[in-house]
Amino acid sequence: MERRAVKYKEYPEPLEMADYEAATRQFVEHAMRHPDARAVYRYGTLRNPGISDLDFVVVFPERVQDQGVFSSIKQAPEEVLHLVGRGNIMFMNEDSFRRIHYIDPGLQLKLLAGREYEFFHPTEAQWAFRQTASVLDWLPERVWRILRAQEEEVLFVTHTLVRLRSLSHSFQNVTAMVALPAADRFCQKLDELRAVWFSLSQTEQQRSLLAMMREAVDAGKETLAAWFSSMVPDIHISCGFQTGEVAYLPGLRYVSSREFAVRREAEELRFHMPCRWFDHYRFYAQQEGALGSSIRAISREIGESTRCLTSEYQSFLAEKYAACNSNFAWALRHNLGLGGSFRFGFLLPRLLPSVP
Structure with a gap:
């Protein structure tokens, strides 16, 4: 049944590819004025002008001299923010950026300005x-x-x-x-x-x-x-049932269960799933470092070790986690907040006091 009281706001406006190209040039010039910015990349595709967004990655060294650079870059020209506002301006350190292909497939990175990086890639297996x-x-x-x-x-x-x-x-x-x-x-x-x-x-x-x-x-x-x-034989091994709950975001929780179900409890949506799949989320929550600590801080009982995952899959997750945690910890050290500094499966919207 359709909702009757809904109000619609912020409709897309017809645009041309030239508008995106102009906004991209403006953003690159704006970002690269800062000495700490090493490179600007764009990722994703632009298929539907007026609807498609712009997504940028600005790459920085491990130690940033000017702490005001991040807020300054986000104060981009209005024409740029109009197109980027529904996309992302991501800040990444060089170490994490070199390993970005462990984090997500199909990013279609394009160098716009600055240093061209050599990337580490997962093996074909x-x-x-x-x-x-x-x-x-x-x-x-x-x-x-x-x-x-x-x-x-x-x-x-x-x-x-x-x-x-x-x-x-x-x-x-x-x-x-x-x-x-x-x-x-x-x-x-x-x-x-x-x-x-x-x-x-x-x-x-x-x-x-x-x-x-x-x-x-x-x-x-x-x-x-x-x-x-x-x-999936390449991912799962036979194991017993182990309870556990993990949360990455307020209002969203993953629960180890006997079978799949989606349930609402108060203001929270809970995805119940078999233990063999839940162990994927439990693996992240059990890792050392700022990211694992953050996940544990907003989770309840994560349960015991990942007994349902093959050693090969765990090895890959460890490499993905290392790339994610590197950027997450770097963002915390530079007081970035996480609204646009970190994505790809770990969208934690605010800093947590318990994070070391």
Whole structure:
């Protein structure tokens, strides 16, 4: 049933690729004025001008001389912020950036200015591990965000279109490994909607957006149910049941259970999943370092060691975690806050007092 009281705000405006190119040039000039900035990269694709966002990575050395550089870079020209506001300006240290391909697949990095870095890459045998880890790190969270948006009285149209696109990326990672018709249909319909968006009336846009959100949630739950019911020999080994709960974000919790289910308790959405999959999240929470400490600080009982994961998959997760933790700890040391400094599966929106 459609919501009757919803208010729609911040519709996308028709733009040309030239607008993105001009904004990119402005941002690069703005960021590279700062001596501590080593390079600016762009990631992602620009397929639908007016709807697509701009995502940048600004790379820094381990020690930054001017602590004001981060807030200064975020005070970019208004034309830039208009396009980046629904995307990201990520700050990364050189160590983490060299290992960014362990964090997520398909980033499509493009050097815009500054130093060209040589990257470390997962081995060919680890590619499937990276794909699996990306699905686990992102898909439940992205479904949760659409569910939350369905409950809001105000719907920010452009931002919602971007979130639906992010969800489709996770679906594509899933369907690259296993056939799931609902996820495929959603991705196709969303591409079609984005392509014709500016030819629709405002009423048609509203109706289409709500329909896509409903389909996103249905496809998300169906995809997660199919995903968590599977067992992958390269990742899982036979193990007993071990309870545990892990949270990365307020309002979202992962729970070790006998089978997959999505349940709401008070203000929290809980994704229940078999222990063999929950051990992926438990692995991160058990690691040393600032990131593991942060996850433990907002979790409850994470439970015992990861007995359900193969040593090969754990080895890959350790490398991914090391890259993530390096940037996370660096961001804390430089008092960045985490709103735009860290992404890829560990979106922790605020500093926690218990973090060392």
